[in-house]
Amino acid sequence: MAQINIGDSRVIESREVSDGVTIRRRRETPDGKRFTTYERIEKPNLAVIKKNGSRTLFDREKLGIAVRRSVGKFFNSEVEVEEMIDEIENALYSMGENEITSKQIGDKVLDELASRNQVAYVRFASVYQDFKTLDDFVKILEQRKAANEQKKAA
Secondary structure, eight states: OOOOOGGEEEEEEEETTTTTSSSEEEEEESSSEEEEEEEEEOOOOOEEEEETSSSEEHHHHHHHHHHHHHHOOSOHHHHHHHHHHHHHHHHHHHOOOOOEEHHHHHHHHHHHHHOOOOHHHHHHHHHHTOOOHHHHHHHHHHHHHHHHHHHHHH
C-alpha cells in the first residue's frame, strides 16, 4: 500500500458518523487519489481518587464490568448497557474536573440505575455501599419505594 501524506490532501466531504463522536472525511491528494480518514475527539486523562487516597486513571472498561455485574440480565440488550455507560462517562467528563472521586463515579452509576432498573440499582448499591446486614437492604428498598411514590405523585 502506498504512503499518503495527509498534509498535502484536501477535504472533499465531511460527515458525522452515527456514533455522534466521530467525523468521517473524504480527502483527495494533488494527484487525484482519494481516501477516507476518521477523526475522534480525544478526551483528556481523568484521574480517579480512590477511598484510600491513591490515584489511578479513569478506566471505562472497569466501569463497564461493575455496571454489567450489577445489571445482570435486567436490561433488554447490551446496547442499553453501553448507552448507560456512555451517559455515565459523559456526565463524569462534563464535570470539567481533572480529578474525580470514586464516590462521584458510584453516585453517577446509582443515578443512572435509579431511573432505569430498580433491581440493578439495589444490586449495585449493596456492593457500592458495602451492605453488611438485611437492615441495609430494607433501608435502601424503603428509600427507593419512597422515591417511586414521590415520582408517581408528581
